[in-house]
Amino acid sequence: MSINAIEKALxxxxxxxxxxxxxxxxxxxxxxxxxxxxQERALMTNWDIRAIVDxxxxxxxxxxxxxxxxxxxxxxxxxxKVNTPVQVAS
Amino acid sequence: MAEIVGGFLMPHNPMLTVAPNxxxxxxxxxIFDAFATISERVKALxxxxxxVIGDDHYTNFGPHCIPACLIAIGDxxxxxEPFLNIERGAIENNAALATHILETGYxxxxxxxFAKSLTVDHSxxxxxHLAVRTVPGLKTIPVYLNAAVAPLxxxxxxxxxxxxxxxxxxxxxxxxxxxVYGTGGISHWVGSVGMGRINxxxxxxxxxxxxxxxxxxLIGLSDExxxxxxxxGCLEIKNWICAMGAFPGATVEVMDYEAVxxxxxxxxxxxxxxxx
Numbered sequence: 001m002s003i004n005a006i007e008k009a010l011x012x013x014x015x016x017x018x019x020x021x022x023x024x025x026x027x028x029x030x031x032x033x034x035x036x037x038x039q040e041r042a043l044m045t046n047w048d049i050r051a052i053v054d055x056x057x058x059x060x061x062x063x064x065x066x067x068x069x070x071x072x073x074x075x076x077x078x079x080x081k082v083n084t085p086v087q088v089a090s
Numbered sequence: 091m092a093e094i095v096g097g098f099l100m101p102h103n104p105m106l107t108v109a110p111n112x113x114x115x116x117x118x119x120x121i122f123d124a125f126a127t128i129s130e131r132v133k134a135l136x137x138x139x140x141x142v143i144g145d146d147h148y149t150n151f152g153p154h155c156i157p158a159c160l161i162a163i164g165d166x167x168x169x170x171e172p173f174l175n176i177e178r179g180a181i182e183n184n185a186a187l188a189t190h191i192l193e194t195g196y197x198x199x200x201x202x203x204f205a206k207s208l209t210v211d212h213s214x215x216x217x218x219h220l221a222v223r224t225v226p227g228l229k230t231i232p233v234y235l236n237a238a239v240a241p242l243x244x245x246x247x248x249x250x251x252x253x254x255x256x257x258x259x260x261x262x263x264x265x266x267x268x269x270v271y272g273t274g275g276i277s278h279w280v281g282s283v284g285m286g287r288i289n290x291x292x293x294x295x296x297x298x299x300x301x302x303x304x305x306x307x308l309i310g311l312s313d314e315x316x317x318x319x320x321x322x323g324c325l326e327i328k329n330w331i332c333a334m335g336a337f338p339g340a341t342v343e344v345m346d347y348e349a350v351x352x353x354x355x356x357x358x359x360x361x362x363x364x365x366x
Contacts, residue, residue: 004153007148007152007153008152008153008154011148011152011153012152014148014149015149015152050283053281053282053283054283058148058239059280059281059282059283059285059322060147060148060149060238060239060280060281060322061148061152062281063280063281064147064148064149064281067173072108072173078281078285079285079286079354082281082282082283082285083283083284083285083286
């Protein structure tokens, strides 16, 4: 898991509306600038919040980036996502 | 010589301005009244400078650079977050005293990072909005500790930084009357698994330790214990511990406490009992 690269990608989004717009509109293009593997890119594209947190990504920067993408009224949705354990395929 | 005339511990919860009407009205009144009471007490103390100890939330400081402790010695404005419903504006610093705190730290083994131009996040902006701006003429020296991004500043070091701040102020030849705010906490989970939980019992334990001046006990709380019992946001008691360093041997008087689920935080207020 490229935690540092993911946190960098998220931090830029959280601080820069232009980067947030890029991730919102064309995640593939934005994420290819970072050293991420295919699975990591998928997690971020799908905003698999709990799976990302479980892998050790800092939750504050994740939440701030999620808010930058989804708007300030995202709190309930974020809380639900982060508190829902990832389903393990049987 | 400059004097430290008072100290306060308080939350810096962004929900106070993001969603001021979301919580139980009685609790809301208690909390906003507590900020008003602090403002009145700081006026009565005739303070002219406040040192606000907060922590960045992986906002100003990104993966490229995480300072363990930072002081703003130049221009200050804020807040950096557009969603706080607070218009960004200039915040008057006491640059001369801030620089003296930095220089004193350098002499005493505190390797401060510093900002010549800082746009503060909510950890300074909320206390500023509710308990600094409300006191005409009060200048703000922002201090940032790393209580958020591991590897974290050690709590003992936070206390030592506070001690150095205290010595610096008391050795400053100006005639400033200084108050110190430790901000943040108590239990809350910020973006992490458990977000929404509040641990009132742990909050009361923490407040009890501060009220007894049990600094060794507080420093002895491991980061793992704090994370488990109070969440990642509770690590901000390092800011409170730092503030207490400016008041060696002091206890505190708890002013108020409310657990506010809508604001996802256990919120405590205390005033430092000044040691004669």
